[in-house]
Amino acid sequence: MADDVFILGRRCLNALEHFGEAMMLLARIFRAFPMIVRSFRLIFNQMMEIGIRSLPLVFITSVFTGAVTAWQAEYQMKEYVPMIFLGTGVSKAVFIELGPALTALVVAGRVGSSIAAELGTMQVTEQIDALETLAIDPVRFLALPRFVAGLIMLPILVIFADFFAMAGAVVVATQLLSITTATFWEGVKIFFHVLDVMAGLVKAVAFGGIIAFMGCYFGFTTRGGAEGVGKSTIKAVVFSSVLILITDYLIATLLFRV
Amino acid sequence: MIDIVHVKKSFHGVQVLGDVNLRIKRGQATVIIGRSGCGKSVLLKHIIGLLRPDSGEINIDGHDITSFSKRELFELRKRFGMLFQGAALFDSMSVGENVGLGLREHTDLTDVEIAAKVRQRLKEVGLPGIEEKRVAELSGGMKKRVGLARALAMDPDFVLFDEPTTGLDPIMADTINELICALNRKTSETIIVVTHDIVSAYKIGDHIAMLYEGQIIFNGTPEETKHTENPIVRQFITGSSEGPIQAL
Ligand SMILES: Nc1ncnc2c1ncn2[C@@H]1O[C@H](COP(=O)(O)OP(=O)(O)OP(=O)(O)O)[C@@H](O)[C@H]1O
Ligand SMILES: [Mg+2]
Numbered sequence: 001m002a003d004d005v006f007i008l009g010r011r012c013l014n015a016l017e018h019f020g021e022a023m024m025l026l027a028r029i030f031r032a033f034p035m036i037v038r039s040f041r042l043i044f045n046q047m048m049e050i051g052i053r054s055l056p057l058v059f060i061t062s063v064f065t066g067a068v069t070a071w072q073a074e075y076q077m078k079e080y081v082p083m084i085f086l087g088t089g090v091s092k093a094v095f096i097e098l099g100p101a102l103t104a105l106v107v108a109g110r111v112g113s114s115i116a117a118e119l120g121t122m123q124v125t126e127q128i129d130a131l132e133t134l135a136i137d138p139v140r141f142l143a144l145p146r147f148v149a150g151l152i153m154l155p156i157l158v159i160f161a162d163f164f165a166m167a168g169a170v171v172v173a174t175q176l177l178s179i180t181t182a183t184f185w186e187g188v189k190i191f192f193h194v195l196d197v198m199a200g201l202v203k204a205v206a207f208g209g210i211i212a213f214m215g216c217y218f219g220f221t222t223r224g225g226a227e228g229v230g231k232s233t234i235k236a237v238v239f240s241s242v243l244i245l246i247t248d249y250l251i252a253t254l255l256f257r258v
Numbered sequence: 259m260i261d262i263v264h265v266k267k268s269f270h271g272v273q274v275l276g277d278v279n280l281r282i283k284r285g286q287a288t289v290i291i292g293r294s295g296c297g298k299s300v301l302l303k304h305i306i307g308l309l310r311p312d313s314g315e316i317n318i319d320g321h322d323i324t325s326f327s328k329r330e331l332f333e334l335r336k337r338f339g340m341l342f343q344g345a346a347l348f349d350s351m352s353v354g355e356n357v358g359l360g361l362r363e364h365t366d367l368t369d370v371e372i373a374a375k376v377r378q379r380l381k382e383v384g385l386p387g388i389e390e391k392r393v394a395e396l397s398g399g400m401k402k403r404v405g406l407a408r409a410l411a412m413d414p415d416f417v418l419f420d421e422p423t424t425g426l427d428p429i430m431a432d433t434i435n436e437l438i439c440a441l442n443r444k445t446s447e448t449i450i451v452v453t454h455d456i457v458s459a460y461k462i463g464d465h466i467a468m469l470y471e472g473q474i475i476f477n478g479t480p481e482e483t484k485h486t487e488n489p490i491v492r493q494f495i496t497g498s499s500e501g502p503i504q505a506l
Binding site for chain 1: 303332333336338339346348350359360363364413453
């Protein structure tokens with residue numbers, strides 16, 4: 001019994017310590033922000049890596065998300081709801097929720113893991129130490145570009161995802177569900193609010209930050225060779241996915257007050 | 259001048275540095291010898307501020323760096339060059355980018371000027387024209403030499419070499435030793451070299467210091483080292499399994 005309490009206590013302390021360390025890294029990243037101008041080339045490289053190279057994955061994910069949303073919506077609505085509202089339902093779901101959340105989750109799998117693995121390998125092979133000996137701050141040189149690129153590229157990916165998903169939905173609606181293109185777009189337009197799309201993009205900025213930051217944090221704190229790199233990679237993906245879902249909820253409660 | 263005073267360091271309760279005292283005068287080359295795992299690499303990392311001692315002082319030109327802030331450390335490190343035991347090259351960059359990184363980040367030199375300096379450094383370590391190669395394409399010994407070129411790129415005042423000649427063929431090892439001696443003679447840099455190679459130690463060192471059981475137990479010129487009565491040092495330099503040091 002006493003042992004259990006002891007172990008629980010130590011777990012809590014550990015978690016607190018991690019949280020503290022993470023906050024310190026975040027503070028150091030923000031303090032490095034004035035160096036953005038000087039790090040433009042590094043940021044650009046990361047934007048390519050995080051953004052452009054994720055496009056094929058985002059394309060596949062969102063086309064099918066849009067397609068299945070249209071299909072399922074039709075199944076639920078037929079006989080109760082006029083089909084003009086199909087476009088409304090699908091577009092709302094995509095812009096507010098599916099576009100940002102699903103994009104973030106698949107990008108967390110692709111980019112979060114690769115950041116953690118890359119920085120983790122650099123940590124265990126002393127490359128991070130080597131940067132320090134060259135008087136280069138690893139936070140500025142490695143974390144800042146990835147973080148900024150995450151903030152910028154996730155919303156851009158989400159805009160693409162929104163387009164792809166709507167395209168997928170239109171194809172399913174018009175080709176398989178015998179709804180006319182005009183009816184579909186009419187439905188999209190009736191209740192269209194710019195706020196919906198903006199809310200999705202605000203979420204995307206937060207998700208981009210979370211993905212890059214978790215990758216950097218678990219990368220920098222990697223210990224113990226190849227095994228440690230593997231563990232960091234898993235943690236980066238798991239923690240960013242969970243944080244994305246929690247943040248999604250929190251932002252929704254803030255932006256959509258009744 | 260580097261002055262290490264009563265430095266202690268433990269990892270997870272295991273003491274690695276017990277009470278290290280060592281003074282290295284400006285422009286001198288000191289070779290640190292000692293058994294594998296005795297803490298030589300750890301000591302080097304203390305001198306450049308990658309590790310902080312549990313207690314004790316590390317004075318560089320009269321300033322105790324153990325109380326330095328991150329920013330002060332970065333300023334100081336611009337005057338340092340370090341070669342890691344495992345070279346620690348950036349494998350996402352080409353060889354040329356590795357060597358030129360410090361220049362690119364800390365100087366206003368143009369790309370052309372940086373390329374010229376990089377070419378010169380690589381030539382000095384016997385690897386002309388490999389700027390475009392990826393790090394993964396290099397042999398172990400080539401990595402070491404690229405690491406050496408990177409450490410020297412910024413013309414540092416202090417250079418720390420962790421086993422610069424390990425893994426090189428004897429001829430290349432001697433070439434690198436010559437290069438290190440030349441640094442010392444021409445530009446009077448302060449040099450610390452960790453090595454297991456006694457021949458290199460005699461050649462490079464103004465002083466040879468031996469780290470044993472967490473302390474510097476001997477510090478003398480190569481001549482003094484050759485004729486020392488200290489049984490531990492004698493056993494080490496003659497490479498004998500018989501003596502006060504237990505091999506196993
Ligand atoms: N970051 C660290 N965490 C925990 N223990 C460490 C760490 N770095 C070094 N050690 C321990 O400190 C001791 C000394 O290591 P060090 O690398 O300095 O040896 P060395 O003298 O350089 O050996 P070699 O000649 O084989 O390179 C070893 O027992 C090692 O396990
Ligand atoms: Mg070592």
